[in-house]
Amino acid sequence: MYAFTLANRYLTSRVIPLIAVAAVALCVALVVIVVSVMSGFLDMLKSSGRTLMGDVVINYPVRGLPWYQDLIREIESLPEAEAATPLIDTYGLVRMPYPAGADKEVVTANVWGVDPESFERVTDYSRTLHWKPPANRSDAGNMAPDDPRLALSPQIEADGRALRQSGTGEPGLVMGIHVSIVNDRQRDGSYRSRYGWFMPDHAVTLTLVPISGKGTVAEPRERVFQVVNEFKSGVYQIDKNRVLIPLEEAQRMLRLDRGTLFDMDAPPNADGTQPVLGESPARVHRVLVRARPGVDPPRLQAAVAAAYDRFAQRGATDTSRVVRPPAREMVSILTWEQHLRDLIGPVEKEREMMRILFSIVYLVCAGLVLSIFWAIVQEKSRDIGILRSIGASRPGVLWIFLQYGLVIGAVGGVVGVGLGWLVIRNINAIHEAIGQDAPRWTWVVAFGLSAAALVMSGRGARQGRLLPVLLWLVAMVALGLAGAGLLLHRGTLIWDPAVYYFSRVPDQVDWFTAALTWVGAVVFSVLGASVPAAKAADIDPVRALRYE
């Protein structure tokens, strides 16, 4: 009891322990911030992958998977599967409507042909549509008065969902918000038109290159599509590269649509046509599958693989069809995480590496507490002598300083986690601030405070005391340097979305890491305190009390 009281008093009645608390807090905050950003980045990567691709992906690229409707029916009958959707995944050229004149801009794009209705059920695609009017007054209230979305009609959202142009019924194209250069991102995440262009007012020309059955490049096909909306997935690389068109249009342009299979080796019929072998079914490159709630991707993956086996076996024995589905070995069935393994794996390793590297911070905590406590024990040796003289045991004295370290670690850890939380929650605002020139008032205040510190230093000198002079001079130099830094600061882009995939810095605290770091700070603070605590317990009370 006395040990707790004394530890508490030593903590609250002196400045040095507060410095130790601040040091531990800074160390903990550092780890929490860095690892939280990395974990957030990883989570965003994973969740965006899942949102964009469903839970399990069946891949059969280039030649395309025939009879996919049968496969989708098979999969949708599974108790593990919520929905499945076919997908064409290819690359093409998009001829933009800008600039004015004949020499239009052309960009390469990752073209997805999708069936809007089932694609929506698998990926919640409509949530990513950017151009839509506010859903309610509350949403409208959160938008800037000049946000163009306030003036939009609900039809633009409906067109985006259906990938069709209302009125004409013509197929439409939805492109990522950064595919064109006309959308200027604002601080609040909204977009303003650049150069007066609004893409859903314009049409683009899409060129795709089909691959023949022999694996050679066939005649490119082009088609004009009206842009009906733009989407924002949050993954910069996707928002910059991907365009969506209706599935059947993509199949037609790639020659993957339904057709008739002729026997080119047989002699022609009397009317000069080649004999018909049978139906050439429409094909897709992928089938995306979404799991029912509570079903994890690996479980769904196993069920989908079994469903594919059944589908392939049926296809192999169906004599009414000439074209057979590819064997199971030719098709890859991956969870979204496996699909993005190349990307997620290194980031996961980087995060673990960070955790390990930053565990050095624990040693810093231990070293700080050790050195500060060493000084405190030196100073408090007389108190320790008194305690021994009134019957305090050595473990009792030891326990005072261990508790002291425990409290410093615990309080410093809590403050550090709080500080980390504060920074993480506001990291995008901080990032925005760093990205701009410092406001004039910041460096004016810094220089003003620096001048005030100089005055205070002079006052200390007149009193003939060195310590205040020195402290105020240090403050003057620090504030002066800060002012100069702010004055010279020019906006720095730290989080480049082109490098980090996402247009926003992750702002969620990794609570597991925060808890782990807190425990580490407590343990290492106690370890740091243990050496001076043992020294305190060994103090000879006679020597401690003899010298005054």
Place this chain on the structure above:
Amino acid sequence: MSDAPLLAARDLRKTYRLGRVDVPVLRGADFGMRRGEWVAILGSSGSGKSTLMHLLGLLDEPDAGSGDIQLDGRSVRGIRGARRNAYRNATVGFVFQFYHLLPELDVLENALLPCRVRARLLGWPSVRQAAQEHVRGLLRAFGLEHRLRHRPRELSGGERQRVAIARALANRPEILLADEPTGNLDARTGGEILDMIAGLHRQGLSIAMVTHDPAVAARADRVVHLVDGRVAAS
């Protein structure tokens, strides 16, 4: 007053090592005090009187193989660990020349400290009220009732020494060991402290008091003269 010694020491020797030099401080000192007796240990600076007090209070160890210390006829020289701590906590109470109060604690907390050390963690709630009543009573008797929440730095020298005496008596010890209790006080305040000690003695407390001042020593029942680490006269 019983004739049997309450606290007795025989042939105590203590040598300190200063660098490479052995400095003998006690050279076979004998000491004895009866229950309820007030004994002054008088000696000049360096005579070993404080060392004798530390040995009697088991704050320090005599040289290996030398002498013995007995309480009520039982040797306490070799006791270790919890028993030794209990002896310092409740059998004797120390008062030092420089008060030695803990600056972070207020008057009441300083005086209660031996009770808290004795009660440890779990026992404290059960004994807290009784201990506080006893210690408050002591502080009231010493005229410090209005100072209970003051820190030591806010007290005068005399007040600090009264708090130190209250702390020494907190666990109702059998013996008060006072090392120059008036050595850091002016004559008038020192006199007040001696009056207080005399009052405690009248209530039956056994007191061993170290001093270099014959006038202070004269207040005791008996004076033991310590010269060069030996008892010269009693």
